[in-house]
Amino acid sequence: MAAKPLASIVSVGLSKFGRREGVYARELFAEAALESFHRLEDFDPGKQIRAAFIGQMSESYERQSHTAPMAANWAGLLPVAATRVEDACASSGAALRCGIMAIKSGLYDIVLVGGMEKMTNLPTPEVTGILATASDFPFEQWNGMTFPGVFALMATSHMHEYGTTEEQMAMVAVKNHKHGALNPKAHMQKEITLDEAIKSRVVSWPLKIYDCSLITDGASVAILAKPKLAKKLSKNYVHIIGTGQAQDTFLMHERESLTTVKAAKLASQEAYKMADLRPKDVNVAEVHDCFTIAEIIAYEDLGFCRPGLGGKFIESGAPALDGSLPINTSGGLKSKGHPVGATGTAQIAELYLQLTGQADRRQVKDAEIGLAHNLGGSGATAVVHILRSG
């Protein structure tokens, strides 16, 4: 028997991702919100949306805290109950979970979830410093660890234990840029070659520039409703049938293994169980490719291939748009961009388009089941959602 929906998604909105000079986070958020309102007919957002959960990582980029009421105000949602949710790069994945709980509890019929981040107004070294704050300060940052650095430690471990290669990691970048080139909202709509990726500048060996996601401005939004109301609100709706979240040790060196993200394994097991589905049932997935190695490890953690075979999985072509399980059709964090707080619900926006047949040139034929995998920091947080077409 098909799993009962926890909540339904009746609309999504995404700002243009990229270097958005002269535009603040609140304005990006309003842009995304407006798109989500325009998808609906006879909808009065100010009246019908009674709660909002908004993901944002850091107040340092714009010297601005208390950002949920700010975003809600700019989106024309007052006096909505608005709360900011922060779990580093998984902020809006976690915001989505809050939205699901708000609907499932019966407290609200319709809620808005989303996320935003404005990052490009600061010089790159400063942005790198702010991103590093998602890892431990007194032991990791204090010892010169950077955000690419923590994932580089996992890459070195994966290479050592399973023979994963720098070339296989570069293949992830090439694939995601190929997908992103088809996405008009993506930050970098440009294909790259394997050679370019491998020869690009080293950031934190073994990771190079093209192994890293982009520093991007952007916002994303999804409107959730009680499943009973979904059909009434839109002919294009999808159901959320599984949600999972888990945490792992805050510091990397205390993890059982650095070739896997245990929190992601646990979160996906929880979501699969709730959805009564298995990895082979998934038709399309958006995974957290903050670094190419993270996508390779995600293949394994989500059960798309066996542990250690993530490198072979990308080599096989399976996760390409024309493969057996297209992954990151949006271009992923790598090419669509990674406005940290917006990423979780941006993944949901792509899956919504895929599952309602509106993904244009990126459309995966007959996609019915979609999975989103959103990590926070170095994997101390993982959030997984499973969606089914309506």
Add this chain to the structure above:
Amino acid sequence: MSAPRDPTIEEFYKYCSEKKLMGVRCVRCKHIMVPPRSICNNCRSSRVEWTQLGSKGKLTTYTVVHMAPPQFKHMTPYAVGIVEMAEGVKLPSIIRVARLELLKIGMELEADFSTNPQESAWPQWPRYFFKETA
């Protein structure tokens, strides 16, 4: 006898200034933790005591940082890694080697200490680091 020191990060770094690398050990299950904390990660017991670690360890994974935040820029490229101590506990560290090409998983390392390397007002911590065994 002086009062036992609290299992805090501040005390860990005070020990570093005495050139001691310390962890806390759970009295009940013997699990050792760095950073120190008051609740055992393994068995949840709140009875922990300081224990001095030896200086020998092995490199379990590493990266060479080329692009660093402003306060580390002058050191690039530099190596950071995770070191497993003889006692089994691991810790993150800067790895100082004569040549970065010599870095290898499994290589033997030994702990050393430097005084506060930064000019910022907070924190005024010394730093432990690992280097090749002599």
